Amino acid sequence: MPNLPTLLTQFLHGHSVLSLAVSCEDLPWSSNAFYALDEEGGRLLFLGSPDTRHGAMLSRNPHVAGCVSDQFSDLTQIHGLQYAGVARRLDLPADAAAALDLYYRRFPQARGMTAPVWEIRLLHLKFTDNRVTFGAKTLWSRHEPDHQ
Template sequence: MSTRIHGINPIPAAILDYLKSQHVLSLATNDAQGLWAANVFYAVEEARQALLFLSETSTRHGSSLLVDARVAGTISDQQRDIALLQGLQLTGTVRSVRLHRLHRAWRDLYNQRIPEAAGRMTPLWLLQLETLKFTDNTQRFGHKSTWIRT
């Protein structure tokens, strides 16, 4: 998926590279029971500026997504050296893509990134990124850059 959708503010290369270098998203959801967080494996869908992940609707976070598609999340590495720490905070909206025309291509993209998931029938979701805040201590301590979808 390397095509770009026209009219969208491009995600800066440093942020996109970081997204691609990681694979676990801590996803926060909200429903009538309140806030919830869960870790999910993800793949980057560059053309849509989105993340793909699997989740059953029977899970707390999966059922929450059916109620409220708005999410927040974090992605971070686990460096012991604070000067090397990088991480992302994000917001977006999530939707099931089971009936989308690109479902098969997106499933293949996800399975390439997370091969252990190949063959699973778990529903695939698309998290449309709205905001990204990247902290990169390799630039300097507390260096931040922000991306907002326009």
């Protein structure tokens, strides 16, 4: 797996909420979640109940997409990240413990929550940054050499 570009890791560490788009049986749904970035594993970690609509849909179709961004009124300041990946609930105690440790370091107030931890194994990232030039893109793919 190619390393995540520094620009992308800095952006992801600087934000805390992702949008999560899921679908099942031709029905789409989206939600938001707090996340922690695992740079080494190339994944985003979040807590979520399997009883939610998105949790139930993820159990049937693990393919996800989403974005991380702010709201901007000045077009030249727009910058944000889109992602695609595969989600799974971390049920093995060792996998869950390591992920929760990372998540709790980011969000200590979440200790004691009973929702399971999930990972989104990132497959593709696209960072758009109009601050550089209108439409400037940085691309990353888990299975392809680094490219800009």
